[in-house]
Amino acid sequence: MSNKLLDKFGREINYIRLSVTEHCNYRCFYCRDDEHSPNCKREDILSYEDIQRIIKIFAELGVSKVRLTGGEPLLRRGIVKIAQLINNIDGIKDVPLSTNAHLLEKFADKLHKNGINRVNVSIDSITPDKFKEITRGGDVNEVIKGIDGAIAAGMHPIKINVVAMRGVNDDEIESMIDFAIEKGIDVRFIETMPIGSAGIENQSQYISERDILDRINKHLGAKLIKLTPSKTDGPANNFKIKGTNSTVGVISALSNHFCQTCNRVRITAKGDLILCLGQEDSISLKDAVRSNLSDNEIKQIIIDAIDKKPEKHEFNSSMDNISNRQMAEIGG
Numbered sequence: 001m002s003n004k005l006l007d008k009f010g011r012e013i014n015y016i017r018l019s020v021t022e023h024c025n026y027r028c029f030y031c032r033d034d035e036h037s038p039n040c041k042r043e044d045i046l047s048y049e050d051i052q053r054i055i056k057i058f059a060e061l062g063v064s065k066v067r068l069t070g071g072e073p074l075l076r077r078g079i080v081k082i083a084q085l086i087n088n089i090d091g092i093k094d095v096p097l098s099t100n101a102h103l104l105e106k107f108a109d110k111l112h113k114n115g116i117n118r119v120n121v122s123i124d125s126i127t128p129d130k131f132k133e134i135t136r137g138g139d140v141n142e143v144i145k146g147i148d149g150a151i152a153a154g155m156h157p158i159k160i161n162v163v164a165m166r167g168v169n170d171d172e173i174e175s176m177i178d179f180a181i182e183k184g185i186d187v188r189f190i191e192t193m194p195i196g197s198a199g200i201e202n203q204s205q206y207i208s209e210r211d212i213l214d215r216i217n218k219h220l221g222a223k224l225i226k227l228t229p230s231k232t233d234g235p236a237n238n239f240k241i242k243g244t245n246s247t248v249g250v251i252s253a254l255s256n257h258f259c260q261t262c263n264r265v266r267i268t269a270k271g272d273l274i275l276c277l278g279q280e281d282s283i284s285l286k287d288a289v290r291s292n293l294s295d296n297e298i299k300q301i302i303i304d305a306i307d308k309k310p311e312k313h314e315f316n317s318s319m320d321n322i323s324n325r326q327m328a329e330i331g332g
Helices: 048-062 079-087 103-114 128-135 142-154 170-183 195-200 209-223 285-289 295-306
Strands: 015-021 066-068 097-099 119-122 159-165 188-189 224-226 237-241 249-252 265-266 271-273 283-284
Touching: 015 048, 048 079, 048 285, 048 295, 066 079, 079 103, 097 195, 103 119, 103 128, 103 142, 119 142, 119 195, 128 142, 128 209, 142 159, 142 170, 170 188, 209 237, 271 285, 283 285, 285 295
Parallel strands: 015 066, 015 265, 066 097, 097 119, 119 159, 159 188, 188 249
Antiparallel strands: 224 237, 237 249, 265 271, 271 283
């Protein structure tokens, strides 16, 4: 059995986004419907043992990067233990975290000591009132404390992720860049995606990569140096900001498909393997690891599933049928 996980288009899958909880202490309006609340019991989500076995199997198939996501992963009881378990699996070389950072100041040092080498922070505004409105009650000052805690703990690189929304926070593109430069961290602007009814309803606020890059170029000009992505990098179009310790980038799921270089799959907190963010296809790995199947049999299930990974997402097509998903349930 090969130690490389290839789909039928020849793409090597070496990166997993692992959701450890559906719960979140924020309710960002583009991520979760007004009425939606997580509906899962403790037995519904992957246990420590489930996670350890699943990631070990993927590592034996060539996966080297596992990003912990949610919901808000820092709400998962035992998150430090999960980080340690994954970091100790042979073959896993990179264990970053995606978080809203509200609790990060408390956890940063312990997480770093247990294998979380770097962190992505979701922060869509640095204006307190606007941040509170977007997150439905969040406190941007706690998030900034969390970022500072990650810096103090030695995490690197630290990236802030900003969902750019017309008429909501597009007036802060320049100030978010300046904030990142001041902190010595990186910033990524993300196009809104039509996932779940919340995401679909907010597509009127969509800003394209081209428009975002125009704003970035006007603000920074000749200071931008194009970067070449590494093997396990995500899909951002990245630039080094000359004379600083920061980079800036744009993730463009709609206007500029990055599907041809897709190297990732997602595992939900309930153990579903999701092959593509823009497709409904999934398979239950929780059922597989809780059955009497051997590791080799589960490997074959994974290999067969990866063979069904689509060539590209269909966000702009009638083929797309993801309105019943919540972004908070699938790890972003």
